Amino acid sequence: MQAIKDNHQWLMALAVVLAMPLLIDSGSLASEVLIYALAVLGCNLLLGFTGLLSFGQGIFFGVGSYTLGNLLVRLDLPLAAALPLTVLAGVVSAVLVGWLAIRQRNVYFALLTLAMAQMFYFLAYTMTDLTGGDNGLLGVPRPPLSILGVELLSLESPWQFYRFVALCFLVAFWLLQRVTTSVFGRTLLAIRDNEARAAAVGYDVHGLKLAVFALSGGVTALAGGLLAMMAGIAPLSSIEYHSSEMILVMTIIGGTSNLFASLLGAGFYVLSADWLSFIWPRWLLLLGVLLMLVSLYMQRGLWGVLESLWRLLRGRRGAAPDATQPEQRP
Amino acid sequence: MNVYLLQVVNGIGIGMLYFLLAVGMSIIFGLLRFVNFAHGAFYLLGAYFCYQAIEWGLDFWLALAIVPLAVGFVGWALERAVLRHVYDKAHEFHILLTVGLALIIQEGVIMVWGPIGENVAPPDVLKGVVMWGAFIYPKYRLFVILFTAVIAAGLWWLLEGTRLGSAVRAGSESTDMVSLLGLNVTQIFSLTFGLGVATAALAGVLAAPIRGAEPFMGLEALGIAFVVVVVGGMGRFSGALVGGLLIGIVQSLMSTLWPQGAQLMIYVAMGAVLLLRPHGLLGRG
């Protein structure tokens, strides 16, 4: 029973992963939800758990896309090797960006990440050999997952690809759940609450922030790589300011108090975008309205709304689970 | 005519527009401690309202006077009705709120005027070029430089020489003190926001005959505004002026020397300032 309680977030995520093929027609769309959910998890690690508002997530997303694209196209590496290397590229780029950005705090930190995001965008724009510039890196293949020449999983059809993305997502989610509930994860919360106090009590705040940046970068790069495989192209847009902005928006809409909320935020945005843009090309206007509503009335995001509904239905039975508050242990 | 001199003069012209764009954001941040991600959207509105006013047969000069006031009024109303409710919340909600607002405005513009963009002609009296010996320069751009200089002087007088201005400057140091002095802080906030937004719209009106009105100019303007405000120093009039001119001139020169690098350079400058002198070149150290 305790095991279920400890892992309830992951189990909810599993439920969603299993439910999507039943509720959604398009395997690509379902994959997109999970891909962006990974990116939002990366952003939430920084924002919800450490209190770092980063406008630079697009950098790691783009790095992921371009790295995987280049490894598959240029170097023809097998997927089982290319994917971990992509995550590594994300980690390295995040450590670089983080190392510079954490020299400042609050608004200045956020603006630094914004400036760096713009710099990377223009770098990507001009380094056309590596990135394909405006056109993006074309012809990213979708090789089957194989080890030592033995094919394990074909990724050809959209739903086959979805299985793979779901696997990556669930593994990543589980790892992140472990990390956020660990001693390290709890220390991040302390940093979020009061950096000065955390330092005064003995924590190497810089080092810890770098560590969470590394995690965030790795997860986000994984997402970017998966997107490149899904779309067949590593586009310039994934490293654009808009991309960073939207990842941040999805994070806040979903709610920053736990990991599952990140899946909610990504799912909501991706599905709304798909559904609404079909009906009305100016659907972003509705998103704008929603953003304003969330800032004014629903700061706990979609998760908060669901939580309130749940409590209403259950008749207020004590505090609802919140991963960023330590649970009361007997 | 020396191409570099031309670019420097262009740079001054652009720089003055950048100043107008940034000074509003700088003052809003200085006083309200609020990062306005919708700032570019008000610049956008200025350009489009100008276009529409002219379509309706209004004089450019009339549009120049009315549009900033109209947009400023919208800003003032928004601050009172909506924005002030998030001041006490975490920063990410300031940002989210204004990002949402910016989206609404941008999409609204596309809905009304279409996604393509429109041309705005400068008034007849400012068409053509000025010739002064070897110096040949478009009349309208010269007008922009002179006009924004006058506005800058006016703003400076407003900030340094009037009660409202003193209250704004004092409030940037401490809002508690200002309210203790008996001034109505909430009113000052609203007026300040309206003023900040009006200057952005004015920049939009002035920019329209140069580059037309186009739905994504708001995003571009937002990026520039951030760079100028950071480089010059947040919350400082002089910072916005120096920052604007600096960025404008650098950008102009770079566009002849290394076009692709121009955009990169300004963000590198922003990053460098944030790392080395976060309060900006002219900010309080």
Place this chain on the structure above:
Amino acid sequence: MTATPVRPILRAQGIVKRFGKFTAVQDVNLSVAPNTIHSVIGPNGAGKTTLFHTLTGTLPATAGTIEFDGVDVTALADHQRVRHGIARSFQVTSLFPSLDVRENLRLAVQGVHRLAAADGWLPPTGPRARRELVDEILERMGLTRVGGLPAGTLSHGQQRRLEVGMALAARPKAIFLDEPTSGMGVDDIGGMKALIHGLRGDHTVVLIEHNMGIVMDISDTITVMQQGRVLVEGKPEDIRNDARVRTAYLGNMITGGAA
């Protein structure tokens, strides 16, 4: 008590702290004997808190050296000095408001250990919960009842006690308390005074306090600061009668008080 000279546990020499053109602390020397209560007093703006910041490593000193328990800690940041046995409380309450009181203390207990926070796998249960020490401090600070509440919801007095508790959690050799009783009600102050006095056995206490009732009654040594410099230093009786100190304080707050 014998008069054998004891090596000071803290020896700060020539401490200077400048902020741009403003010099907050100018050429301060401070020697603190182990297992004593050493108070730093002075009018507002004397530089007491800034001095604290340089001693605990919260801010780097512009010049000067600091030796703690035989180790030169001048170049170490605050989180590094914690490991050498220095812990502090803050003048303005600085806790982890959204986390509960137990968690605040657990984090403080854990923080002393060098790579404790690097555990990204195991949750803070079992031995990592540090129950015993946390319970002990809760008991000592009278906070057992509110252990499960978010620190931000505590009353001011309770928060001030938790502030001190956070410093104790590090089992430090020297505790730096910055105005621990600030804003506290009369009832709470008595308890805090007794508590600080009781720390002497196991710890060295360096104390900034405005409450002269406490300072005069429990201090072993008092350093008086004014405008960034040390004005005079000595035992409570000496300070009480010192003319310079009276002038500095405009004479009316240093006579000590009841209990």
